[in-house]
Amino acid sequence: MPEIEIQVESSSTTRLGTSRRTRWPERIIAIGVLLAICYTAELVLVVLLLSILCAFILAPLVDYLVGFGLPRSLASLIAVIVLMAAGYLVTYASYNQVVNFLRVLPKYSSGIRESVMSFRKQAESLNVLNPADDDKNAVTLRSPSPVNEMLTRGFGSVTHGFITFSVAPFLIYFMLSWQQHVRSATVMLFQMKHRHTAYVTLGAISRMIRSFVTANLLIGLFMVLVSVGIFAAYGLPFFFVIGSLSGSLSLVPYLGLFLALIPLLTVGLGQIPSGDLVALCAAVVILHVFALNVLYAKLLGRSLRLNPLAVSLALLFWGWLWGGMGLILAIPILGAAKVILENVESLQPYGAWLGE
Numbered sequence: 001m002p003e004i005e006i007q008v009e010s011s012s013t014t015r016l017g018t019s020r021r022t023r024w025p026e027r028i029i030a031i032g033v034l035l036a037i038c039y040t041a042e043l044v045l046v047v048l049l050l051s052i053l054c055a056f057i058l059a060p061l062v063d064y065l066v067g068f069g070l071p072r073s074l075a076s077l078i079a080v081i082v083l084m085a086a087g088y089l090v091t092y093a094s095y096n097q098v099v100n101f102l103r104v105l106p107k108y109s110s111g112i113r114e115s116v117m118s119f120r121k122q123a124e125s126l127n128v129l130n131p132a133d134d135d136k137n138a139v140t141l142r143s144p145s146p147v148n149e150m151l152t153r154g155f156g157s158v159t160h161g162f163i164t165f166s167v168a169p170f171l172i173y174f175m176l177s178w179q180q181h182v183r184s185a186t187v188m189l190f191q192m193k194h195r196h197t198a199y200v201t202l203g204a205i206s207r208m209i210r211s212f213v214t215a216n217l218l219i220g221l222f223m224v225l226v227s228v229g230i231f232a233a234y235g236l237p238f239f240f241v242i243g244s245l246s247g248s249l250s251l252v253p254y255l256g257l258f259l260a261l262i263p264l265l266t267v268g269l270g271q272i273p274s275g276d277l278v279a280l281c282a283a284v285v286i287l288h289v290f291a292l293n294v295l296y297a298k299l300l301g302r303s304l305r306l307n308p309l310a311v312s313l314a315l316l317f318w319g320w321l322w323g324g325m326g327l328i329l330a331i332p333i334l335g336a337a338k339v340i341l342e343n344v345e346s347l348q349p350y351g352a353w354l355g356e
Helices: 002-040 042-066 072-125 146-152 158-177 179-188 192-233 239-249 256-268 274-300 308-322 324-343 345-354
Strands: none
Touching (some): 002 042, 042 072, 042 158, 072 158, 192 324, 239 256, 308 324, 324 345
16 A cells, blocks of 8 residues: 555656646747737837836826815826826927937037047057058948947837827826726636735735836936036036936936936037036936935835846846837836736745845
């Protein structure tokens, strides 16, 4: 009898190991299909995810208006109108500076190019660089860098912008007005034994995204206002546009400091004294370090704990897949995935790997 039990146990263990091995090809195929859907449906998914983020931003306003006795549908409509009005006012206030900045941007680019060429000639005169043997006066056409294409691919399409601004308000309205129904209906999609886990997971994702979006909104507003004020005090040309770009780009994890310096250097080189430019660069660095080590710790707390390797891989992957929009959405997607993995028992080791 003991021998039979041992044989039965060993055979069941063998079948379990075989079933686990046979699932891996199916998982790989499923991941490939999912990535193909993300790539081909980029526009739909980006608009949907941006609408979700905006809905989380407006949810406290809707709850506040509902507390005064307004119907949730009316409160949601008011919140969407407030969002659109704020976007219109920002666009109207910055339109002239943005247009003028885009008009003179080639001049700044040519100035930077001349500075680089001057440095190159000095280096060649010192034999640091080996000049080419062919004609130096030949014109070389260079294709846009892959990094530039990756960063601008998610922002440069007029069709993308039109669809986003025409469809997103309706999505945001329905997400706000049908919030409770959508959550309860989503929970009902699962089996009875998994509904509690689904309910807890959705709540954790909601809290995580709300805290993340609120913290980034407040920190971004602070960074933009301080950057604009400092740049204006030093007389930097187009201080409003450059300050807004520098403060916003500073929010990009790990790359924020480098990206925040690019608009400043683009306009500042050759336009303001070198001492002022060094002081402005130091101010950007100090502001970025302060926001990263003080503001993020205070506002986010323990709601979002991701290890640097996972964040770097997420930025690389979603930036490659969706361009600039992928860089914006990479952290919320990764945070939501971490919450799901932590609440599914069989996937908890993967969630622990994503954490700190």
